[in-house]
Amino acid sequence: MNEPALLEAKGVQVDFKVRGRRLHAVAGATLSVAHGESVGLVGESGCGKSTFGRALVRLVELTAGEVRFNGTDVTGLKMSGLRALRRCMPIIFQDPISSLNPRRNIGETIAEPLRYAGNRDVNAQVRTATALLERVGLDPAFASRKPHQLSGGQCQRVSIARALAAQPQLLICDEVVSALDVSVQAQIINLLQDLRLERGLALLFISHDLAVVRRIADRVAVMYLGVLCEVADVDSFFAAPAHPYSQALLSAAPDMNSIGKHSRITLKGETPSPFDPPSGCRFRTRCPRAEELCATEAPLLRDIVPGRSVACHFPIRVAP
């Protein structure tokens, strides 16, 4: 791959100050998304995956690191440049109802990115909104409704339609199907798949649900306490994860194939406080493979086989 990536995040660090204490929500994460590629970012609550997604479009400011989108340095953008960036790389959030303006009708909401882009042609806005509503599987008559008249699944379709209005290249999806029922969740997953194929859209799909990520992603990145543990192609990742945390996460995920069976590896304890992360490798306090080295030296993300990088001193051996 000589083509430069669509999105390149290098050493992204985001610190928050909470009551005078400094917290590294994201502690140096490097990840890229190629044109048309779908990358799944998984991890448990509080691991920093949403903060990372927000930092990419500077909804939270980076403390250190670099983000390049189409070669442009995002960290140096002024407000007008940022607005344009967020149209090319919109975020869709988990709660579909609260992410829509309750006082604005659906048609206006969907056409909003066009208005911000300087399109003053009202007829064109209506046409676009109608076409997008149809594309996401909603009746164009919904254009005159308000968000409270729609179900959660319908609101999520509206959020997707709005994100598509400005012809984006990359969608950042932050837990977009987590609040939806199974039957509706499948509709949204299929819609996102279709849109990807049709428009060559790239996705950064942030989710805690491994089975959903497996469906949508080409590559998977696993985050734990603000650092990436493993980045791998989706098929090889699910066949055999190399980082002990990835393995435990996969093993703990409930699955239909385990009727009457239990997870094989149950991690002890819970994620340590991000205010006071363990020295060395952040996972070592719960890791069954931890040794002395893990306490003194933080492992760096390195390629172990083509298409797979792992941040672990003692990764699980995997076939190339």
Added chain:
Amino acid sequence: MSALLQVRGLGVWLRNGDAASHVIDDVSFDIAAGEMLGLVGESGAGKTVLARTLLGLCRPGSVEGVIGSIRFEGHELTTLSEREWRALRGVSIAMVFQDPMTALNPVLTVGEQIEHALTRRRGLSRAEARRRAVELLERVGMPDPTRRARQYPVQLSGGLRQRVVIALALSCEPKLLIADEPTTALDVTVQAQVLDLLDHLRRERGMAVMLISHNLAVVASHADRVAVMYGGRVAEIGPSEALFVTPRMRYTAALLRALPRLHDDRHVRLESIAGRPPDLHNLPAGCRFAARCPHTDARCAIQPPLSGDLETLHRFACWHPAPVGEPTLVVSR
């Protein structure tokens, strides 16, 4: 063997403005001692109203109407007064809810909350209750229970708080534990710990558990039997393996095909179910899944399907059930 809990023809109406909504309709099932029954369904299917009815929290007076029978150890519960319910609720039938923070008192230490339950409900002395509280915390896998007993709920993480709620529920040695989405607010690695704990406790103590969840996979890995609810009715009920491998009711079958799995062919499109669950305040006359079902005829729209003989192990309410030879799920062993 007679069942520990026997529910027959249960119907619940909730007030909805001037009208009444029939949110639980003709629900019948049993739970045997030591059994784990999973109850699954999408939001609005009536799972939580059913749980609250079994706990006496939805009773005539607090809701528009309740019909049918709930028998627990042979005693009829639907006719109990609130005073009689108080002697039962939390003692013989205990509960664990989704959000462990709101289930705990924020201004008492977790130890004090368990001690209160033990002194008030079981008549233990203060000193005995204190010793027993630490024991209970230890049994639910609380690390460093003596120190943790002196802490307040805010000082504990979500997983540890849920362990406290479970310890509290176990304090009176209940015969039936109703766990309503007990792990939904927790991370997967912690969820696995809590589910294993519930499973261990019911095997160790012969306690029956009703595990309510919207997550089919959570239920599949732990429950002996599963009931699927849709639009206030039990759509299908049967042993976990039978129900998940050869679902008969069309809704269950469609739901299982819509579910992404960790070992399916990820390049095959998920089969989504068109439309959305029925509005409980405006339910259709016939089968409640009819509007979304591709296998309907005129009868489905007007006549609710029968759910079969209660003696049958695997019951389903469908006029056009999926044939048995059409497995939805290929289980790899």
